[in-house]
Amino acid sequence: MYDLGIAIYIFSLRIIALFNEKTRLLLHGQKQTFRILSEQINRMEKYIWFHADSLGEFENSRPLIEKIKKERPKYKILLTFSTSAAYETHKNYIGANIICHLPFDTVGNVRHFLNIVRPQMVVIAEKPLGVNYSFALSNNNTPAFIISAEFHAHQRYFHWYGMDYRDVLDCYTRIFVKNESSRMLLENHAINNALVTGDTRFDRVYEIFEQQKGLPLIERFVNQTESPNTRVVVAGNTWPEDENLLLNYFNHTPTLKKLIIVPHEMRPSRYKEILSKSERRTMLYSQALKSDVHTADCLVIDCFGILSSLYRYGDVAYVGGGFGSGVHNILEPSAHSIPIVFGPKHQHSQQVSDMVTTGACIAVQNATEFSQIMNALLSYGTYKQEVGEKAGRLVAENRGATERIFGELRGYLKLV
Numbered sequence: 580m581y582d583l584g585i586a587i588y589i590f591s592l593r594i595i596a597l598f599n600e601k602t603r604l605l606l607h608g609q610k611q612t613f614r615i616l617s618e619q620i621n622r623m624e625k626y627i628w629f630h631a632d633s634l635g636e637f638e639n640s641r642p643l644i645e646k647i648k649k650e651r652p653k654y655k656i657l658l659t660f661s662t663s664a665a666y667e668t669h670k671n672y673i674g675a676n677i678i679c680h681l682p683f684d685t686v687g688n689v690r691h692f693l694n695i696v697r698p699q700m701v702v703i704a705e706k707p708l709g710v711n712y713s714f715a716l717s718n719n720n721t722p723a724f725i726i727s728a729e730f731h732a733h734q735r736y737f738h739w740y741g742m743d744y745r746d747v748l749d750c751y752t753r754i755f756v757k758n759e760s761s762r763m764l765l766e767n768h769a770i771n772n773a774l775v776t777g778d779t780r781f782d783r784v785y786e787i788f789e790q791q792k793g794l795p796l797i798e799r800f801v802n803q804t805e806s807p808n809t810r811v812v813v814a815g816n817t818w819p820e821d822e823n824l825l826l827n828y829f830n831h832t833p834t835l836k837k838l839i840i841v842p843h844e845m846r847p848s849r850y851k852e853i854l855s856k857s858e859r860r861t862m863l864y865s866q867a868l869k870s871d872v873h874t875a876d877c878l879v880i881d882c883f884g885i886l887s888s889l890y891r892y893g894d895v896a897y898v899g900g901g902f903g904s905g906v907h908n909i910l911e912p913s914a915h916s917i918p919i920v921f922g923p924k925h926q927h928s929q930q931v932s933d934m935v936t937t938g939a940c941i942a943v944q945n946a947t948e949f950s951q952i953m954n955a956l957l958s959y960g961t962y963k964q965e966v967g968e969k970a971g972r973l974v975a976e977n978r979g980a981t982e983r984i985f986g987e988l989r990g991y992l993k994l995v
Contacts, residue, residue: 608680609680626656626677638780639726642783651992655677689712701716704725723751729757745770751772757930758930774987777983782981787887794889796864800875809836814841828949834957836876841889861875895963898920903924909940913971918970920943923942
């Protein structure tokens with residue numbers, strides 16, 4: 580049944596690719612994988628295979644990749660992605676020796692992939708690989724690990740219809756989980772290979788925070804040298820629902836001087852949509868390079884790679900997704916010790932829910948709550964500072980997962 584589902588999924592993607600550029604890129608990348616591997620894999624070398632489904636999961640893997648490269652430099656790193664966005668963004672990442680798409684989870688693909696790569700170890704970010712990959716690794720006795728994993732009772736592994744998927748979790752040598760509640764949930768379902776090590780994302784966001792560089796154009800936009808009390812909101816990974824909320828407030832709140840929006844989807848139609856909703860002077864980042872950017876009130880970022888550096892300029896961060904499928908990464912703004920606001924849907928992450936409970940960030944249910952919270956944060960410096968400091972402490976106090984995981988892996992990393 581699972582293999583039939585994979586076949587239907589692949590067939591559906593081929594239909595969708597006729598109309599969708601992202602899907603065409605994905606299928607094109609899939610076609611290139613075995614050629615890339617055949618040309619670049621060296622049988623005389625030993626490979627550690629890292630896999631990340633998405634951009635966010637790569638950020639979980641990156642600290643451990645770089646730790647292994649430093650401590651065990653003779654190992655080669657193979658990095659695979661499941662999405663075209665993640666691959667296109669990081670295909671030139673210098674920490675990996677080979678980067679490609681992961682072939683779809685068919686029996687034939689899995690056998691061919693593993694026969695070429697023959698990994699010494701496999702590290703997966705956040706969640707297990709597909710059924711065929713997982714069981715093949717187990718059958719081959721390949722040490723395989725999941726890092727920065729988090730589990731909840733509503734996931735399919737823990738329901739009657741998810742028995743086959745739950746068996747997949749037993750295929751892994753160790754599952755390194757973020758928190759004790761995840762370990763206990765697994766143990767209650769007779770999965771005893773979990774160890775609480777924390778979240779490697781804390782290490783990554785702190786590293787980014789320490790290495791951040793100034794953005795001269797943004798500094799001109801916020802105009803802080805001339806107006807040190809300028810109120811700035813940085814909104815990252817936004818969707819239309821988030822932008823409706825933000826821009827309605829922004830259009831009617833002159834005390835909020837500057838707004839920076841980084842949409843989750845980077846495409847011209849989305850930029851046009853945002854520009855049409857703003858009633859104040861708004862420009863794209865790419866246009867601002869040639870304009871008097873300080874005269875604008877709202878800046879829409881139409882390039883990749885600068886969101887983490889933008890948060891340093893904000894009095895408040897707004898993180899999108901909370902009015903859709905779930906809030907996006909809130910740790911990057913947390914490192915900057917600024918208040919973080921987002922929509923109500925955050926229950927998919929125990930980490931985020933705990934931050935809400937402790938007051939390190941704020942979830943709003945609707946536009947009325949959003950306005951009230953924003954007015955308070957932008958008007959009362961003590962309140963803003965108190966919330967921001969809680970968020971900053973959370974990041975500083977939760978570093979160290981990379982070292983703990985590497986300590987557990989050290990026994991599998993023979994000196995070569």
